[in-house]
Amino acid sequence: MAEIIYGSELSKELKDEMKETIEKYKAEGHRAPCLAVILVGNDPASESYVKGKDKACHAIGIDSKPIFLDASISQEELEKIITDLSNDDSVDGILLQLPLPKDLDEASAIQCIHPDKDVDGLHPVNFGYFFLNEPNFVPCTPLGIMELLKRMECDLDGKNAVVIGRSKLVGTPVARLLQNANATVTICHSHTKDLAAVCKQADVLIAAIGRPKMITKEYVKDGAYVIDVGVNRLDDGTLCGDVDFDDVFETAYKITPVPKGVGPMTICMLLRNTLTSYERRVIQ
Numbered sequence: 633m634a635e636i637i638y639g640s641e642l643s644k645e646l647k648d649e650m651k652e653t654i655e656k657y658k659a660e661g662h663r664a665p666c667l668a669v670i671l672v673g674n675d676p677a678s679e680s681y682v683k684g685k686d687k688a689c690h691a692i693g694i695d696s697k698p699i700f701l702d703a704s705i706s707q708e709e710l711e712k713i714i715t716d717l718s719n720d721d722s723v724d725g726i727l728l729q730l731p732l733p734k735d736l737d738e739a740s741a742i743q744c745i746h747p748d749k750d751v752d753g754l755h756p757v758n759f760g761y762f763f764l765n766e767p768n769f770v771p772c773t774p775l776g777i778m779e780l781l782k783r784m785e786c787d788l789d790g791k792n793a794v795v796i797g798r799s800k801l802v803g804t805p806v807a808r809l810l811q812n813a814n815a816t817v818t819i820c821h822s823h824t825k826d827l828a829a830v831c832k833q834a835d836v837l838i839a840a841i842g843r844p845k846m847i848t849k850e851y852v853k854d855g856a857y858v859i860d861v862g863v864n865r866l867d868d869g870t871l872c873g874d875v876d877f878d879d880v881f882e883t884a885y886k887i888t889p890v891p892k893g894v895g896p897m898t899i900c901m902l903l904r905n906t907l908t909s910y911e912r913r914v915i916q
């Protein structure tokens with residue numbers, strides 16, 4: 633029977649520590665950290681993510697600056713807003729909520745975020761530094777996964793880690809972090825042959841696919857650490873991960889649930905990156 637490791641509990645502890653740190657800075661006379669979150673259009677899922685981030689910021693004393701823009705905004709206007717925030721000394725972090733409406737160029741907009749305020753770790757300069765092993769900001773979900781593995785007391789040195797998914801946001805960067813922690817890493821994707829057999833070799837299995845309950849016990853080695861990144865909405869409105877939790881529960885050693893697993897850690901790492909940016913800019 634697996635031990636369930638809740639990101640919701642770990643993130644609460646980490647947020648409490650950050651709250652204390654921020655209170656100390658404020659008591660010393662410093663301004664609050666500030667995160668600007670830009671949402672273009674009114675996609676309901678994105679709106680709820682932005683509201684969640686706003687609430688999480690306020691709860692620990694970070695000023696949140698949500699900016700809601702009409703879907704009809706031009707590329708030029710959007711980039712001007714991002715550039716102005718990049719030049720605004722009172723802003724420590726900038727997050728552009730993705731995806732953008734399809735007429736807008738995401739890559740070009742992201743490049744307007746100053747790399748030192750790119751708390752989502754998506755700017756190509758930050759990606760470059762990360763892959764040169766000189767990280768500035770690293771994407772939040774992979775950071776959250778590494779914190780969960782730490783909480784699982786998983787010593788990655790020499791372990792076989794399999795990551796299913798190779799996206800820029802999750803699969804590719806988490807594989808790099810695992811490799812940096814001396815795991816032997818295999819990255820799988822939709823062209824991988826005999827995925828179950830590859831996964832069955834994994835001491836550490838990270839599922840970042842976007843396919844509800846695809847990972848059953850046939851994919852999981854006895855005693856594996858399993859991190860479920862997937863967030864999938866079922867027809868009945870409930871959320872589930874990429875891992876069939878009930879099926880894998882007896883096989884895995886430690887496992888994260890969905891919800892209350894990786895999701896809360898992603899927001900928590902966004903707050904931590906914002907605090908880091910603030911400390912570099914304001915406290916040093």
Ligand code: NAP
Nearest residue numbers: 773797798799802821822840841842861862863894895898
């Ligand atoms: P993505 O960009 O769609 O990437 C999915 C990856 O899974 C791709 O590399 C794809 O392979 C691979 N894949 C798809 N079907 C597969 C199959 N049948 N067998 C093996 N590999 C397969 O998604 P993402 O942004 O990485 O997100 C993945 C999941 O994590 C989604 O459910 C998303 O909602 C969730 N997520 C959660 C958080 C959080 O905070 N909890 C954050 C980000 C994402 P190809 O490259 O060959 O297409």
